[in-house]
Amino acid sequence: xxxxxxxxxxxxxxxxxxxxxxxxxxxxxxxxxxxxxxxxxxxxxxxxxxxxxxxxxxxxxxxxxxxxxxxxxxxxxxxxxxxxxxxxxxxxxxxxxxxxxxxxxxxxxxxxxxxxxxxxxxxxxxxxxxxxxxxxxxxxxxxxxxxxxxxxxxxxxxxxxxxxxxxxx
Ligand code: HEC
Numbered sequence: 001x002x003x004x005x006x007x008x009x010x011x012x013x014x015x016x017x018x019x020x021x022x023x024x025x026x027x028x029x030x031x032x033x034x035x036x037x038x039x040x041x042x043x044x045x046x047x048x049x050x051x052x053x054x055x056x057x058x059x060x061x062x063x064x065x066x067x068x069x070x071x072x073x074x075x076x077x078x079x080x081x082x083x084x085x086x087x088x089x090x091x092x093x094x095x096x097x098x099x100x101x102x103x104x105x106x107x108x109x110x111x112x113x114x115x116x117x118x119x120x121x122x123x124x125x126x127x128x129x130x131x132x133x134x135x136x137x138x139x140x141x142x143x144x145x146x147x148x149x150x151x152x153x154x155x156x157x158x159x160x161x162x163x164x165x166x167x168x169x
Pocket of ligand 1: 080082129
C-alpha cells in the first residue's frame with residue numbers, strides 16, 4: 001500500500017517535470033514578433049518584459065471555472081459597463097496582451113480601474129472580471145478555479161487564438 005503510494009507520487013512528479021519543460025519550450029519558441037507586438041500595443045510604461053518567471057500554462061488550459069466567468073459578468077454589468085462597451089475588449093484588444101501573463105493583466109486592471117477610483121473592488125472581483133474578458137474572446141473555462149495567487153497568475157500566459165464570443169453587446 002505505502003510502496004504503491006510512493007510510486008504514484010514519483011510518477012506524478014516526473015510527469016509534472018516533463019510537462020513543464022515541454023510547455024517551457026513552446027513558450028521559448030514563440031516568434032519574437034509576438035512579444036514586440038504585444039509590447040508595442042500595450043499600455044505605455046507597463047513593464048511587460050521584466051518578469052523573469054517562466055510561464056508554464058496558457059489561458060486555454062481550462063484555468064478558470066464557468067462560475068468565475070458568471071461572477072465576472074456581474075462585476076462587468078455593475079461596474080465596468082457604465083463606461084465601456086463590451087466589444088472594445090474583443091480580439092483586437094486581447095492581441096495586444098499576447099505574450100504577457102494573466103498576472104500582468106490582473107494587476108493592470110486592479111491598478112487602473114474603475115477609472116475614477118482604481119483598486120476599490122475586492123481582489124477576487126478583478127480576477128473574475130478578467131476571466132470574463134477572456135471568455136468574451138472564446139477562451140473556455142475548465143474544472144479548476146483560478147486562484148487569487150499572484151505567483152500562479154504570472155505562470156499563465158495570455159495567448160491566442162481569440163474569437164469574439166460576447167454576442168451583440
Ligand atoms: C468611470 C468610467 C470607467 C469605469 C467604471 C471603468 N473604466 Fe476601464 N477605462 C476607462 C477609461 C477612461 C479608460 C482609458 C484609460 C486610459 O487610456 O488611460 C479605461 C481603460 C480600461 C482598460 C485599458 C484599456 C487599454 O488601453 O489597455 C481596461 C482593461 C479597462 N478599462 C477595464 C475596465 C474594467 C474591467 C472595469 C470594471 C471593473 C472598468 N474598466 C471600469 C473608464 C472606466
